[in-house]
Amino acid sequence: MRPYAVSDSVSAALDTLVFRATAGDVQDRLASVDEFLELLAAAEVDAAAPQPLGGPEADPLTVQPGRRLGSAWSVVRVLGTGATARALLVRSTAEEGPEGAQAESSPRVFKVALDQEKDARLLAEAKALKEVGGGRIVKLLAEPRELAGHTMLELEYAGGYRVEDDREPVRLGSRLRDQGPLGYDQLERFGNDLFDALDALAARGVRHRDVKPDNLGLFKRSDGSWQLMLFDFSLADAPDQDLHAGTRGYLDPFLGSAGRSRYDDHAEWYAAAVTLHEMAAGERPVWGDGQGDPRMAPDAALHVSAELFPPLSVKA
Known part of the structure; x- marks a missing residue:
């Protein structure tokens, strides 16, 4: 479908979005929801009406891409909304080049609490990031x-290093869903990145409490190489007695069993191990039939998808 063929009031960005989402050849269609959202954000930027100077300050919980936020920022895209906050990718609008063109500036994320009850979570996250960032x-930049x-x-x-890399997956979770498991070299490199992050946390006595692929960014460095970067520390202050904080599938199923009435380092490592398995196989390991609680079925074996792991690379 090409809406522009019917009405020239349709923006090029919206026309591209509809065409890519409805292409007759499946190979030409959008590959993922994340890619659809990227193009939708571009269409929203095109459709954004000019903001009158001196108007009311935009609400960060409802502001759309292309709008100014505060006196010196513009929203590039909405990264998502979780249980605690809404995350916005923004870029500075304060600096302009010699001919009035906006100068390049490093993008950053504004993480905005959904309500006052969530303020404590963000303040606790800031405290953790001051220790381990x-x-x-x-x-934490401010x-x-x-x-x-x-x-x-x-x-x-x-x-990501450049906002313009719109077609690049920005989270490890998106990369795995869109392209499948990692090859050997990527697995080795990104696995070491994850270990480095966990070592940094352990050295300062901080636990993330929600290690998973969707909380690992794919960061493109200035030299063009990629690395993992761990983010979203909104559960870092969860009490050890809370055995349900985190994401099902990455939570240690044996928390709460005899002698394990508190969250511990083993549970943090379990989440990391599941993440590594997903990086290597494209899926999480499964206990038994995947439906029951392994604590209630002592004979439930853990299925590790070794047959899906990348072949060992032999280096000279």
């Missing part, structure tokens, strides 16, 4: 502050 862990009445964190963008 940097390297293979996303950095002290927590208010934006249009909402508590907000300003974070390093963990999903």
